[in-house]
Amino acid sequence: MNFTISREDFLHPLQLVAGAVERRHTLPILGNVLIRVNDDALWMTGTDLEVELITNVALVGNSTNGKITVPAKKLLDIVRGLPDDCTILFSLEDNKALIKSGRARYSLSTLSADDYPNLEDWEGDSEFEISQHNLKQLIESVQFSMAQQDVRYYLNGMSLETSEHLIRSVATDGHRLAMSVVEYTDEVLPTKQVIIPRKGVMEISRLIDDSQTKVKVRLGANHISMLSNSFVFTSKLVDGRFPDYNRVVPKETNKGLIVYRDIIKGALSRAMILTNEKFKGVRLSLSAGELKITADNPEQEHAEEIIDVEYQGDDLEIGFNVAYLIDVLNAVDTDMVIFKLFDSNTMVLIHGIKLVDGLPIDEDSSQYVIMPMRI
Numbered sequence: 001m002n003f004t005i006s007r008e009d010f011l012h013p014l015q016l017v018a019g020a021v022e023r024r025h026t027l028p029i030l031g032n033v034l035i036r037v038n039d040d041a042l043w044m045t046g047t048d049l050e051v052e053l054i055t056n057v058a059l060v061g062n063s064t065n066g067k068i069t070v071p072a073k074k075l076l077d078i079v080r081g082l083p084d085d086c087t088i089l090f091s092l093e094d095n096k097a098l099i100k101s102g103r104a105r106y107s108l109s110t111l112s113a114d115d116y117p118n119l120e121d122w123e124g125d126s127e128f129e130i131s132q133h134n135l136k137q138l139i140e141s142v143q144f145s146m147a148q149q150d151v152r153y154y155l156n157g158m159s160l161e162t163s164e165h166l167i168r169s170v171a172t173d174g175h176r177l178a179m180s181v182v183e184y185t186d187e188v189l190p191t192k193q194v195i196i197p198r199k200g201v202m203e204i205s206r207l208i209d210d211s212q213t214k215v216k217v218r219l220g221a222n223h224i225s226m227l228s229n230s231f232v233f234t235s236k237l238v239d240g241r242f243p244d245y246n247r248v249v250p251k252e253t254n255k256g257l258i259v260y261r262d263i264i265k266g267a268l269s270r271a272m273i274l275t276n277e278k279f280k281g282v283r284l285s286l287s288a289g290e291l292k293i294t295a296d297n298p299e300q301e302h303a304e305e306i307i308d309v310e311y312q313g314d315d316l317e318i319g320f321n322v323a324y325l326i327d328v329l330n331a332v333d334t335d336m337v338i339f340k341l342f343d344s345n346t347m348v349l350i351h352g353i354k355l356v357d358g359l360p361i362d363e364d365s366s367q368y369v370i371m372p373m374r375i
Helices: 007-018 072-081 132-140 198-207 261-272 322-331
Strands: 002-006 032-038 041-047 051-058 066-071 087-093 096-101 104-109 124-131 157-164 166-172 176-183 189-197 214-220 223-227 231-236 255-260 281-287 290-296 302-308 316-321 336-341 348-356 359-370
Touching: 002 007, 007 032, 007 041, 007 051, 007 072, 007 087, 032 072, 051 198, 066 072, 066 104, 072 096, 072 104, 124 132, 124 189, 132 166, 132 176, 132 198, 132 214, 157 198, 176 322, 189 198, 189 231, 198 223, 198 231, 255 261, 261 281, 261 290, 261 302, 261 322, 261 336, 281 322, 316 322, 322 359
Parallel strands: none
Antiparallel strands: 002 087, 032 041, 032 066, 041 051, 051 231, 087 096, 096 104, 124 214, 157 166, 157 189, 166 176, 176 359, 214 223, 223 231, 255 336, 281 290, 281 316, 290 302, 336 348, 348 359
16 A cells, blocks of 8 residues: 655645544554545545544545554654645555655554444435535534533533424533524425534534535434535434423513623623632623623622613613623624523523614524523
């Protein structure tokens, strides 16, 4: 087995598959990347038994078919460290992988490709195509709300749901909830809901861009795969039932606070400097036309800031984890946001507002729910 390739063509797909490789592996081969040459194409695979990523790149010049596995991190570090415009010759000799470039020569240990694990073959229940732009919106609008290492394992991921002409993503850690939806007009989709594990969500986000290029999504009972011209990504699904998120979305709100996103985000970011490091609580005090944001900490330091807002309801005081609010404001991409409230003990519903001909119009394709906290 051998092939010649430019550093640039080798580095990008290698970086992609290396992200899927298990870093704290119990099996030595899980620290390796599978390299396969077949019919003038280079295929590389990385897996940790939960997710699997396959990339391919066309080869120019002479090559010999074959396959082998080599240490992923060492190979990546070598290729990354070579000069930008160099050419790399990869070959096998005495069960060693040789990487040559100019007068540089590296020899890496190998393990048999026959022993490399792969996610088992599976049948998909449904499949659809979606633009990378829309898929990126579904993921980036909600991924910050996923739980991390929660004992409620079904929260450690993102729910992806199809229903007729809608695709919806939902994530929650039990204290906040994020939802995003895109319309799908190509065909009628079956009703199906799956939970993609946290690592799978992060890998997908890393793979896709903001283009209109299509990705084929295939859903099965235990797996999800995404296929494009440059990669094939597969992930096991979380085996569990996602919470009924409709039950926690506030239905009755009688107060609305409208404010410019950058203004309130800046005020909250400054107030967070003086919050309690453990709880990060801020107090929002609402009155006609203005919002007062206050924060305190155990050192008896105090932050207070007043900003102009559009609000005409009764005076209200409510506390929140300021980090949760800032996460939402970072995810919203409109100039203005609206906070829909009922009282100081009820969850708040937040979404964007866009101006059309000077008039505010709800932009609620992405919505966020945050529980209040006692301060």
